[in-house]
Amino acid sequence: MSLLRFLAEHRAEFLHLLFQHVVLVGASTLAAIAVGVPTGVLAARRPRLGAPIVWLANVVQTIPSLAMFGFLLPLPFVGGLGARVAIVVLILYALLPIIRTTVAGVRGVDRALVEAGTALGMTSRQLLWQVELPLAVPSIVAGIRVAAVIGVGTATIAAAVGAGGLGEYIFRGLSMVDPTVILAGAVPAAALALLVDGGLLLGERALRHGVRAPRMAAIAAVLALAATAGLAWARSGSAADTIRIGSKNFTEQIILGELLAAQIERTTGLTVERRLNLGGTFICDRALRSGDIDVYVEYTGTADTAVFKNPVETDPTRVLARLRQDYAAAGVTLLPPLGFENTFAILVRGEDARRLGLRAIGDAAAQSSSWQAGFGYEFLQRADGYPGLKDRYGLRFSNVRAMDLSLIYRALADRQVDLIAGDATSGLIATYDLFMLQDTGHYFPPYDAVPVARSATLLRHPEVRRALEALAGRITIEDMRRMNQAVDAGRRDPASVAGEFLAQLEQQRPTKG
Amino acid sequence: MSRGPAGQVLRGLSLEIAAGETVALVGRSGAGKSTALKLINGLILPNAGEILIEGRSTRAWNPFELRRRIGYVLQEIGLFPHMTVADNVAVVPRLLGWETARIEARVAAMLRLVGLDPGTYAARASTELSGGQRQRVGVARALAADPPILLMDEPFGALDPLTRAELHREFRRIQSEVRKTVVIVTHDMAEAFALATRVGVLDAGAIAQIDTPRALARSTDPRVRPLLEPLFEAGALLS
Numbered sequence: 001m002s003l004l005r006f007l008a009e010h011r012a013e014f015l016h017l018l019f020q021h022v023v024l025v026g027a028s029t030l031a032a033i034a035v036g037v038p039t040g041v042l043a044a045r046r047p048r049l050g051a052p053i054v055w056l057a058n059v060v061q062t063i064p065s066l067a068m069f070g071f072l073l074p075l076p077f078v079g080g081l082g083a084r085v086a087i088v089v090l091i092l093y094a095l096l097p098i099i100r101t102t103v104a105g106v107r108g109v110d111r112a113l114v115e116a117g118t119a120l121g122m123t124s125r126q127l128l129w130q131v132e133l134p135l136a137v138p139s140i141v142a143g144i145r146v147a148a149v150i151g152v153g154t155a156t157i158a159a160a161v162g163a164g165g166l167g168e169y170i171f172r173g174l175s176m177v178d179p180t181v182i183l184a185g186a187v188p189a190a191a192l193a194l195l196v197d198g199g200l201l202l203g204e205r206a207l208r209h210g211v212r213a214p215r216m217a218a219i220a221a222v223l224a225l226a227a228t229a230g231l232a233w234a235r236s237g238s239a240a241d242t243i244r245i246g247s248k249n250f251t252e253q254i255i256l257g258e259l260l261a262a263q264i265e266r267t268t269g270l271t272v273e274r275r276l277n278l279g280g281t282f283i284c285d286r287a288l289r290s291g292d293i294d295v296y297v298e299y300t301g302t303a304d305t306a307v308f309k310n311p312v313e314t315d316p317t318r319v320l321a322r323l324r325q326d327y328a329a330a331g332v333t334l335l336p337p338l339g340f341e342n343t344f345a346i347l348v349r350g351e352d353a354r355r356l357g358l359r360a361i362g363d364a365a366a367q368s369s370s371w372q373a374g375f376g377y378e379f380l381q382r383a384d385g386y387p388g389l390k391d392r393y394g395l396r397f398s399n400v401r402a403m404d405l406s407l408i409y410r411a412l413a414d415r416q417v418d419l420i421a422g423d424a425t426s427g428l429i430a431t432y433d434l435f436m437l438q439d440t441g442h443y444f445p446p447y448d449a450v451p452v453a454r455s456a457t458l459l460r461h462p463e464v465r466r467a468l469e470a471l472a473g474r475i476t477i478e479d480m481r482r483m484n485q486a487v488d489a490g491r492r493d494p495a496s497v498a499g500e501f502l503a504q505l506e507q508q509r510p511t512k513g
Numbered sequence: 514m515s516r517g518p519a520g521q522v523l524r525g526l527s528l529e530i531a532a533g534e535t536v537a538l539v540g541r542s543g544a545g546k547s548t549a550l551k552l553i554n555g556l557i558l559p560n561a562g563e564i565l566i567e568g569r570s571t572r573a574w575n576p577f578e579l580r581r582r583i584g585y586v587l588q589e590i591g592l593f594p595h596m597t598v599a600d601n602v603a604v605v606p607r608l609l610g611w612e613t614a615r616i617e618a619r620v621a622a623m624l625r626l627v628g629l630d631p632g633t634y635a636a637r638a639s640t641e642l643s644g645g646q647r648q649r650v651g652v653a654r655a656l657a658a659d660p661p662i663l664l665m666d667e668p669f670g671a672l673d674p675l676t677r678a679e680l681h682r683e684f685r686r687i688q689s690e691v692r693k694t695v696v697i698v699t700h701d702m703a704e705a706f707a708l709a710t711r712v713g714v715l716d717a718g719a720i721a722q723i724d725t726p727r728a729l730a731r732s733t734d735p736r737v738r739p740l741l742e743p744l745f746e747a748g749a750l751l752s
Contacts, residue, residue, distance in 0.1 A: 116591040119554060120605050120654075121580035130604075134595045 002180045003187065010184070018188060020164035024083060025151040025196070028090030032147055036095045037140060040102025041128065050103060057096040065089060065157045066279060073161065073286040081246075081275055081292035086155065086163035093154050094147035101143025105136025141204035145197050152193040156185060160249065160279030161287075166192075171249045171277055242271040243457065243464055246284050246293030249277045251494070252342065252425055255483050256297040258498035259475075260451060260468065266502065267467040281306050289330055294457040295468065299342055301445035303327075303452070312384060316446035323450075333455045335465070336472035337448040340480045344379070344444050345424035345436045346389075349412060353435035360440040364419060365394045373397040374417035376405045384444065386421070392443045409434065424477060427485025449475070474505055522548045524718040532661070535688060535695040536723075537705035539740055540715035546698035549715070550664045553696060554583045566662070581605055584655030584663040584693070591651055592639040598624070598650050599635040605658040623653035626687060645676040649683070656691065665697040669704065681707045702740045703747075706730075714740060 007014050043050025063071070068089050073081070109132050117131045159167030169185030172178075243264055247257030257276040265272050275293050278284050285307050287293045300319050304310045308326045313319050324334045346361050358364060364371075373395075379385040380402055389395065401417060412420045413432035422429070424436060424447075451468050458465045483501060486492045522545045530536050540546050551557040552564050555571040564571045566579065584605075592601050602620045611619070621631040627649040634642075639650065648669060655663055669677045685708065688695065699705055705712045706726040713723035714737045721736040722729060730741065 112587070112591060113593060115556075116585075116587050116593070117604075119556060119580060119585040119587065121577045121608055122604075123577055126608065131593060135593075 003183050006180050006184050007188075014169075014184070014188075017164060017166050017168050017185075018192075020083070021152070021155055021166045021189070021192065024086055024090060024155045024158055024163060024165055025148060025192075028087045028155075029094055029144065029148045029151055031087070032091045032094030032098050033144060035091070036098030036143075036147075037102050039095075040099040040140075041106055041133070043099065044103045044106035045128075054096075054099060054103065057099050060092050061096045065093070065154050066160060066283075068092065069157070069161045069279065070282055070286055073283065073292070074290045081162040081278070081287050083158075083163045085161055086158035086165075090151050090154055090158070094151055097143040097146040097150070098140070099143075101139045101146075102136065105139030105143075106132050108139065109135045137207065138204060141200060141207075145200045148196045148200060149193045152189055152196060156189055159277065160283055162246075162275045162278055162292075168277065174249070242273045243268075243295065243461070244273045244275055244293045246278050246287055246296035247276040248280055248284055248296070251487050252480065252484050253277075253297065254494045255480075255487060255498050256338075256449065258495045259501065260295055260297065260471075262495070262499050262502050263471060264464055264467050267470070268461070268463040270461065270464070288332060288452060288454060291454060291456075295451055295453040295464075297338070297449050298452045299447040299449055300337070301343070301447040303450075304445065312445055314442040314445050316448060319446055320448070320450075327452060328455070331455050333453050333458055333465075335451040335453060335468050337450045338471055338475045339449075339473040340425065340475050340477040341446060341448050342423065342425045342480075343439070343447040344385075345422045345426070345429070346439070347409075347412060347420050347422050347429065347434045347436055348418065349415075350433040350435045352418070353437075358435070358437060360438040361389075361393045361395075361443075362440060364437060365396075368395045368397050368419075371397050371418035372399040372401060372416075374401045374403045374408050374411050374420045376408065376421065377402055379421045389421075389443055392441050425480040425484055427481050427483075427488050430478075430481050430485055431489060449480075475501075522718055523552070526715075526719055528713065528720060528723070530694060530696065532694050533692050534711065535697070535709045537697045537699060537709035537712045538715050539699055539702055539705045539712060541700060541740075544715040545718045546700075546715055547666055550585075550666055550696065550698055553662075553664060554585060555579050577608075581609055581658060582660050582662065584658075584660040586648075586651045586655045586663070586665040586668045592642075592647055592654075594638075594640050596639060597635065598629075598637050598639055598642070599631075601639050601650055602653045602657050604654060605660075609658055619657060620653075623657050624650075626656070626690070627653045628683060629653070644672050645680060648672065648680060652684070652687070656687075656693075661694060663693040663695045665695065667699055668697065670699070670701075677704075684708055702744055706744075 039053055043053045069085060072085050072088060113131055113135070114127060117127045122130065155163075155165050156167035156170050158165050159171050166185040166189045169181050170189075171185075173181030173183070173185065245257050245261045245264070247253040254276050257274060261272045261274050264270060275287070278287060278293075278296075281298070281302055284293070284296050284298070288296060298307075300316070300323060303323055303326075304319050305312060308323070310322060310326075313322065320334070320337075327334045346364070348358060348364065352358065356363075356367065358367075375386055380400075386400070397419070403411060403417075405422075408417075408420045409422060409426065409428040409432055411417050412434060422434075428434070429436065451471070453464070453468065479501065483497050486497045487494050526545075526549065528536075538546050538549055548557060552559060552571070553566065555574060555576045558572060566574065566583075571579065593604075596604075599617075599620045602623050603616050606616045606619055620635065624631045624634060629646065629649055634646070634650075639647065642650065651668070655665075669680050672680065681704070695709075697705070697708055702712075709726065711723060712726050712729050714721040714729070714732075714734075716736040722732055722734050724732075729737065730744075732738065732741070
């Protein structure tokens with residue numbers, strides 16, 4: 001029921017995403033047919049050529065889709081954020097089933113019929129158009145159906161590279177931990193898959209009787225044309241003088257993306273394009289370096305270990321210095337930190353902290369023998385998680401429970417556990433009146449939020465640099481928690497939450513200086 | 514004369530067929546009957562020797578033109594399952610680029626020739642027909658472009674005896690109308706006798722004997738006698 005209400009409330013957006021999804025799958029499937037059927041025919045008639053082609057298509061199929069987006073993003077022509085790269089990836093995935101079933105269909109034609117055609121005086125080409133292809137149609141259509149259904153599924157991942165589609169809801173729902181929003185993407189996608197499958201089956205039945213070579217050629221030409229048009233449409237990028245803001249795919253990142261975008265719009269008058277909700281660190285970094293986005297917000301510890309693969313360093317100033325150099329070498333400028341840190345937060349109930357006067361993680365050591373702790377599975381395993389933390393601060397809990405991250409704040413508030421490792425900027429910290437113990441021993445690497453921008457863009461538009469530098473140190477961890485809470489728990493729109501925050505900052509400026 | 518993948522199939526075969534003649538080649542399975550037909554329409558080219566069609570070697574003919582001048586009725590099915598009866602009959606005229614109206618008229622005439630009412634059968638799917646009807650369509654297709662030569666490979670082999678006898682009569686009627694040069698291969702001497710003006714016995718890749726049915730029936734050749742036995746046994750049972 002809540003799903004229907006959500007879809008009704010977001011009708012315009014839903015139809016737009018659905019349309020994008022259909023275009024993605026349609027354009028890529030048509031292009032895959034235009035390429036795959038001739039390739040399959042060639043492979044069927046020249047087995048020596050065919051085996052390597054089928055092998056190659058097999059290899060392509062085994063590459064995980066998100067990794068494929070990552071590989072293709074930096075490439076010229078096919079790469080770049082948006083529908084273009086998504087369609088290329090979808091084409092690659094659609095090729096294998098189509099090539100395979102074309103090969104099987106053409107090879108499966110009764111030899112007696114091929115001999116009959118030859119004996120009647122058909123040339124090799126006439127045999128193909130009048131006998132082999134028409135008889136292979138049911139098999140080819142079966143392949144197209146498989147390709148289209150796979151395409152509908154894979155296209156949900158295209159939201160990770162800014163191509164839109166129903167995946168937007170799935171990623172948004174995952175980051176908001178809201179099953180209704182996830183279903184708003186997943187259920188229509190599943191329905192679309194069934195619809196496409198059934199529609200193609202009916203289409204094949206209609207086509208089966210009496211379609212001759214010229215008409216088949218015309219259909220093939222139309223398909224190729226439509227696919228080209230789709231690609232051209234997908235390629236129509238944005239103007240050169242817009243600033244493109246990216247973000248990863250969770251609430252805080254989307255708020256920060258909106259915040260940077262609004263700040264640049266307000267202070268520079270430049271056109272800003274929002275390419276928010278991209279796949280993750282990997283995708284955002286690739287997009288930044290290839291010039292598909294100009295700015296996004298990264299976290300120092302993530303950049304240091306995940307992007308540049310440096311050994312763990314816990315001193316914030318040293319991390320900043322090292323990152324500034326690493327980024328500069330890649331043509332990226334590390335701007336001043338925004339002021340808050342999104343690190344692991346060791347949390348206790350606020351009343352316990354006040355009653356026992358707890359401020360730092362070390363203060364909890366004395367209590368720990370009578371406490372139960374709750375940690376996420378990952379935190380329990382990671383080298384920079386619980387094992388090291390326990391040794392650094394001499395923690396010795398009576399019991400350690402592994403629990404899902406979505407339940408962990410609630411468990412602490414409900415007194416099922418007495419200490420948890422959560423997320424420093426979570427809105428739930430304020431909701432449940434939790435207290436974050438300070439990591440005075442610098443056990444965790446710093447995760448300061450910093451805007452990273454293409455150096456070329458900053459050179460061309462120094463006003464963008466000024467706009468972003470004006471935000472340096474202006475967002476406290478409480479600010480960030482409040483904004484996350486407003487979006488996650490309050491169901492507010494990230495853009496208006498960010499806008500209100502900026503307006504509030506401007507009012508503060510005279511007093512704060 | 515010709516070498517298939519398994520080795521030499523036909524050797525020292527020499528045969529002249531006059532225009533308007535109906536020759537049947539009879540032999541056991543593997544005697545090289547189908548190979549002989551494929552040599553005539555150029556599906557196979559000989560390793561040595563020559564096949565002359567209208568005085569020209571099959572090597573010198575454009576193979577597609579040659580095949581469009583030779584009607585071919587195939588063993589087993591051979592009808593295209595994705596086409597209607599009319600489309601099947603129209604295949605060669607279409608390959609020759611005839612105009613639509615001429616093709617339609619010809620298809621109707623051919624269906625009538627083989628005893629199928631065009632109004633009833635033209636638009637049917639070829640898969641809806643009985644075995645006998647399919648063979649009639651096969652003959653219509655082979656004759657559609659009015660080729661001077663007609664090749665038939667076990668044309669009535671898969672039919673029940675009654676239908677087969679009926680089609681034999683039909684064939685003689687049609688042949689009396691169209692007067693083609695016909696080569697039939699079959700393993701059934703009775704069929705050969707029923708259809709052909711001359712019957713050749715193929716054995717081990719060569720012609721053992723070729724003669725009129727009447728003369729062949731009196732043959733004492735040990736390669737020919739076994740093929741005649743079933744006929745005599747049937748006769749003995751009847752008398």
